[in-house]
Amino acid sequence: xxxxxxxxxxxxxxxxxxxxxxxxxxxxxxxxxxxxxxxxxxxxxxxxxxxxxxxxxxxxxxxxxxxxxxxxxxxxxxxxxxxxxxxxxxxxxxxxxxxxxxxxxxxxxxxxxxxxxxxxxxxxxxxxxxxxxxxxxxxxxxxxxxxxxxxxxxxxxxxxxxxxxxxxxxxxxxxxxxxxxxxxxxxxxxxxxxxxxxxxxxxxxxxxxxxxxxxxxxxxxxxxxxxxxxxxxxxxxxxxxxxxxxxxxxxxxxxxxxxxxxxxxxxxxxxxxxxxxxxxxxxxxxxxxxxxxxxxxxxxxxxxxxxxxxxxxxxxxxxxxxxxxxxxxxxxxxxxxxxxxxxxxxxxxxxxxxxxxxxxxxxxxxxxxxxxxxxxxxxxxxxxxxxxxxxxxxxxx
Amino acid sequence: xxxxxxxxxxxxxxxxxxxxxxxxxxxxxxxxxxxxxxxxxxxxxxxxxxxxxxxxxxxxxxxxxxxxxxxxxxxxxxxxxxxxxxxxxxxxxxxxxxxxxxxxxxxxxxxx
Numbered sequence: 104x105x106x107x108x109x110x111x112x113x114x115x116x117x118x119x120x121x122x123x124x125x126x127x128x129x130x131x132x133x134x135x136x137x138x139x140x141x142x143x144x145x146x147x148x149x150x151x152x153x154x155x156x157x158x159x160x161x162x163x164x165x166x167x168x169x170x171x172x173x174x175x176x177x178x179x180x181x182x183x184x185x186x187x188x189x190x191x192x193x194x195x196x197x198x199x200x201x202x203x204x205x206x207x208x209x210x211x212x213x214x215x216x217x218x219x220x221x222x223x224x225x226x227x228x229x230x231x232x233x234x235x236x237x238x239x240x241x242x243x244x245x246x247x248x249x250x251x252x253x254x255x256x257x258x259x260x261x262x263x264x265x266x267x268x269x270x271x272x273x274x275x276x277x278x279x280x281x282x283x284x285x286x287x288x289x290x291x292x293x294x295x296x297x298x299x300x301x302x303x304x305x306x307x308x309x310x311x312x313x314x315x316x317x318x319x320x321x322x323x324x325x326x327x328x329x330x331x332x333x334x335x336x337x338x339x340x341x342x343x344x345x346x347x348x349x350x351x352x353x354x355x356x357x358x359x360x361x362x363x364x365x366x367x368x369x370x371x372x373x374x375x376x377x378x379x380x381x382x383x384x385x386x387x388x389x390x391x392x393x394x395x396x397x398x399x400x401x402x403x404x405x406x407x408x409x410x411x412x413x414x415x416x417x418x419x420x421x422x423x424x425x426x427x428x429x430x431x432x433x434x435x436x437x438x439x440x441x442x443x444x445x446x447x448x449x450x451x452x453x454x455x456x457x458x459x460x461x462x463x464x465x466x467x468x469x470x471x472x473x474x475x476x477x478x479x480x481x482x483x484x485x486x487x488x489x490x491x492x493x494x495x496x497x498x499x500x
Numbered sequence: 501x502x503x504x505x506x507x508x509x510x511x512x513x514x515x516x517x518x519x520x521x522x523x524x525x526x527x528x529x530x531x532x533x534x535x536x537x538x539x540x541x542x543x544x545x546x547x548x549x550x551x552x553x554x555x556x557x558x559x560x561x562x563x564x565x566x567x568x569x570x571x572x573x574x575x576x577x578x579x580x581x582x583x584x585x586x587x588x589x590x591x592x593x594x595x596x597x598x599x600x601x602x603x604x605x606x607x608x609x610x611x612x
Contacts, residue, residue, distance in 0.1 A: 138557070289511035484544055487553050492544055495551065 106192045109320040113193050113201055116316025120204040123309035124151045127211040130302030131218060131408050134356070137294035138488020139219040140498050146226060150210035153230045154238075158203040159183055162234060166202065166242035173250030176243050192320050201316060202246075206238055209265045213465075215410030216273030217280050217478070220485050223493050225478045232468050233272065237461055241268050244457075256453035257429060257436060257446070259328065260317035262371025262422045263457040270415020271458050272465035274406050279469035280478045282405035284485050296355060303359035307336055310366045314373040327433055328373035332366065335385030339365020342389030357393070364392035364413050368421030375425055375434035384424045391420045419454050426450030501596040504573045506561045507535060508581040508589040513559045519580040520563075523572055529562040539586055558589060564596050 128147030132140040154162070161181045168176030180186050186195045210230050217226070244251040245258045258264060283291070293299060314332040318325035343361020344353045365385030369376075372384060395412035406412070426447035429438030437443040472478055479485075484492035491497050508516060510532070520528070534555040541554040565573055574591055582588050 285511055288515075290514050481544075483542060487542055487544065487556070491553055 104192070105188075105190065105194060106320065109322075110193045110197060112321035112325070113197055113316055113319065116312035117197065117201045117204055119309045119312030120201070120208065120316065121151070121309075123306050123313065124148070124204070124208050124211045126302045126305030126309060127208065127214075128302065129298050130306065130359075131215060133295040133298030133300075133302060134293045134408050135218050136291060136488070137498055138490055140294060140298075140490060141494055141496050142489035143214065143218060145223075145494060146214040146221070147211040149223065149227065150214065150230055151207035153227060154207040154210050154234050155203060157231060157234055158206055159199070162206060162239050163199050163202065165235065165239035166206075167199075167247045170243070170248040173253060174243070175240050175249075176247050198319070201319075202242065205261060205265060205313070206234060206242070209238055209261075209269045210234055212265075212269035212410050212414055213272050213276065215408035216276035216406050218407035219283050219489060220280060220479050221489075222477065222480050225472055225476055228476065229276075229468065229472050229478070232472070233465060236468060237268060237272060237464050238264070241457060241461065251453050251456075254453070255436075255446070255449050257375055257425050257434070257450065258371045258422065258453075259374035259425075259434070260314045260370045262367070262418045262425065263453060266367045266370060266414040266418030267422065267454065267457045268418075268461040270411045270413070270418055271462040273410035274404070274415060275462045275465040276469050276478075277404065277406040277411075279466060279473055282403075283407065284482060286405045287403060293356060299356055300359055303363060307362055307366065310336070310370075314370060318374060324374055324434070327378060330378045331369055331373045331376060331381040334378055334381035335365040335369030335388070336362040337365070338382045338385030339363070339368070339389035339392075342386040343393050346390055346393045360396075360409070360413060361389040361393070364388045364417045367392075367414055367417035368424060371418075371421045372425040372428060375429040375436060375438075377428075377430055377433055380428040380430070384421065384428060387424070388417050388420050392417045415458075419458065422450050422454045423447065501564055501599065502567055502570050503594040503596050504563045504565060504570060504577075505592040505594070506563075506573075506577045506581070506589065507533065507558050507591075508561065508577065509583065509587065510557055510559045512581045512583070512588075513561075516561070516577055516580045519576050520573065523576050525563055525565065525569065525573055525576070527563060531560045531562075533558050533560045537586065537590075542587075556587060564599065 124147050128144035132143040135143055164178050164180035165176050168180050171177055186199050188194045241264045243249040245264050310332055311329055315325040315329035318328055340358050340362035343357050347353050347357040365388050368384050368388030369381050392413045395416040396409050399406060399412050427439045429436050430441055431437045439447040480492060535558050536555055541552055541556055543550045543552050570593055577591055
């Protein structure tokens with residue numbers, strides 16, 4: 104039976120989440136050097152277009168088809184066979200589309216690891232393999248009836264599926280492709296900070312659809328997720344602001360990075376914790392992710408735009424915090440704080456598997472593509488910048 | 501007095517600026533410019549086709565210095581702005597007739 108209110112709400116949420124993908128593009132585009140601005144935006148659009156087609160052809164079915172040994176879905180929904188206008192509350196087609204925008208966004212976040220140096224042709228092949236071999240199984244495990252769901256792991260809107268997977272995949276990809284030319288010696292300051300803030304604002308806005316929409320209906324749980332989302336973002340922004348201020352100046356890029364850290368951490372928890380729990384979750388996430396960024400810089404890792412520090416580490420923290428702060432009154436499950444330490448251990452095990460799988464599988468995929476067709480542009484193309492080298496376009500003529 | 505204009509790679513600017521400061525050269529006017537040398541830019545190759553990139557971003561540093569400092573400035577820019585590959589840039593030296601300060605009514609040829 105279709106609920107028209109829920110359907111209207113999820114239609115809007117789906118469109119809001121779609122806007123997060125170009126939001127990531129603007130965010131990343133502003134953070135790189137001007138000669139690669141168009142490249143970062145283009146990679147986000149390519150990710151969205153590629154995954155949109157993969158998803159309707161077989162990706163959705165792999166994620167949400169009938170469970171095979173807890174690992175992957177069957178192919179009965181391939182080419183949207185049997186996915187129609189009817190459904191439970193919302194049309195099956197709409198559920199498919201809502202999940203599709205998540206998958207597209209996740210691949211866009213992964214581009215952080217290869218900023219300013221990836222060949223488009225290799226990215227297209229990588230994106231297709233990655234979304235099929237990494238994203239689709241993870242979505243199945245958490246939401247499609249796979250082992251994590253059977254095990255009782257909580258992931259409301261994608262802390263493991265979207266954030267841990269994209270963050271650790273970006274790190275694996277960065278290790279395979281290598282550092283940017285001149286990393287550590289040349290200045291690589293962001294070319295356009297207002298654009299970073301605009302991209303961040305679109306992410307914050309879209310995240311309401313991302314988390315509230317994950318209730319899959321327009322009810323109190325959606326409202327809880329919506330409010331918790333905003334609280335965590337605000338707490339994360341303020342925590343990062345203070346941490347950066349103590350060490351020097353409260354840069355605006357840090358403030359929006361802190362907000363995203365809070366948003367990442369509340370994602371798995373939004374439908375399981377009270378709105379007030381979002382304050383410690385968001386604030387601690389801001390500090391954890393800031394610390395991860397400093398660690399990344401200290402180690403000289405060129406995971407260029409910090410998907411690992413913010414999405415990967417923020418995702419781990421959020422998934423564990425879900426096991427701590429979950430309250431039965433909100434989502435039906437108690438966490439450590441309410442006398443159920445078992446939930447924390449389940450979250451811990453889920454996180455460990457997702458980290459290992461997303462990092463390991465991505466590393467192998469990237470190594471194979473690098474050996475077969477090369478992941479990286481030539482030195483000369485990297486020097487000129489990917490806007491001109493890959494697209495024949497530039498921000499300034 | 502001489503005007504020394506150095507056109508260098510943008511990524512080398514911070515190093516060059518810091519080295520000039522060590523040598524006591526603080527005053528400079530800096531612009532982001534586009535340019536090319538005798539190679540007419542860079543030719544990128546895609547599957548047998550070539551795509552010319554005719555203008556490459558550069559940074560132009562203009563410094564007015566005493567005649568005695570010209571060699572030092574050239575040496576510092578060369579030592580710190582060099583990668584050894586085509587595209588490292590050029591240094592031009594021009595005579596300067598006079599300097600007028602905007603803040604005061606004095607013309608101050610002795611102190612660029």
